[in-house]
Amino acid sequence: DAGITQSPRYKITETGRQVTLMCHQTWSHSYMFWYRQDLGHGLRLIYYSAAADITDKGEVPDGYVVSRSKTENFPLTLESATRSQTSVYFCASSVQTGPNQPQHFGDGTRLSIL
Amino acid sequence: GQNIDQPTEMTATEGAIVQINCTYQTSGFNGLFWYQQHAGEAPTFLSYNVLDGLEEKGRFSSFLSRSKGYSYLLLKELQMKDSASYLCAVKGGATNKLIFGTGTLLAVQP
Numbered sequence: 001d002a003g004i005t006q007s008p009r010y011k012i013t014e015t016g017r018q019v020t021l022m023c024h025q026t027w028s029h030s031y032m033f034w035y036r037q038d039l040g041h042g043l044r045l046i047y048y049s050a051a052a053d054i055t056d057k058g059e060v061p062d063g064y065v066v067s068r069s070k071t072e073n074f075p076l077t078l079e080s081a082t083r084s085q086t087s088v089y090f091c092a093s094s095v096q097t098g099p100n101q102p103q104h105f106g107d108g109t110r111l112s113i114l
Numbered sequence: 115g116q117n118i119d120q121p122t123e124m125t126a127t128e129g130a131i132v133q134i135n136c137t138y139q140t141s142g143f144n145g146l147f148w149y150q151q152h153a154g155e156a157p158t159f160l161s162y163n164v165l166d167g168l169e170e171k172g173r174f175s176s177f178l179s180r181s182k183g184y185s186y187l188l189l190k191e192l193q194m195k196d197s198a199s200y201l202c203a204v205k206g207g208a209t210n211k212l213i214f215g216t217g218t219l220l221a222v223q224p
Contacts, residue, residue: 033211
């Protein structure tokens with residue numbers, strides 16, 4: 001039971017580069033989410049998706065792009081990385097946003113931008 | 115707007131009981147979640163409350179008062195492995211997405 005997997009686990013890149021973080025889930029969950037976690041801010045929602053080809057902005061979407069061509073994949077792209085995007089990124093999924101459905105998280109990607 | 119407040123850090127002794135509080139202000143409310151996050155790991159789901167009262171799950175219990183915008187997580191018979199961050203998250207408002215507090219870092223001492 002693979003669940004939800006993120007890759008890479010660690011990434012170092014330079015400012016101005018494009019970088020894509022991958023998220024794959026095997027549960028056929030309809031909803032998927034991208035968060036970033038920074039000291040003092042907790043988890044903040046970047047983008048989410050209700051189903052394939054449906055995406056919407058969260059709290060901090062600037063500088064990020066997402067796509068969802070298949071239900072199981074939800075990649076997050078930083079088009080031109082900046083140092084302020086150094087963070088730990090978590091992908092999550094849930095069956096639906098019905099009130100009692102928890103989100104299940106991947107192990108995270110630790111991204112450093114030099 | 116939405117706001118969630120939790121204490122930043124707490125310390126407790128192995129075998130004891132600890133209560134972690136969470137207060138929230140949201141324009142709508144569709145439930146409150148507690149997650150546990152060990153250092154360097156993913157958050158994992160602990161509990162969910164949508165009605166007032168106490169929900170018990172083994173050593174962990176969670177309480178909700180909607181009229182006061184208040185919840186707490188109660189951990190009994192503390193073990194060293196309970197040292198972690200505990201995240202309070204509210205589902206509500208116009209978008210029905212989860213809004214997380216900054217988390218409470220609990221240190222369990224022998």
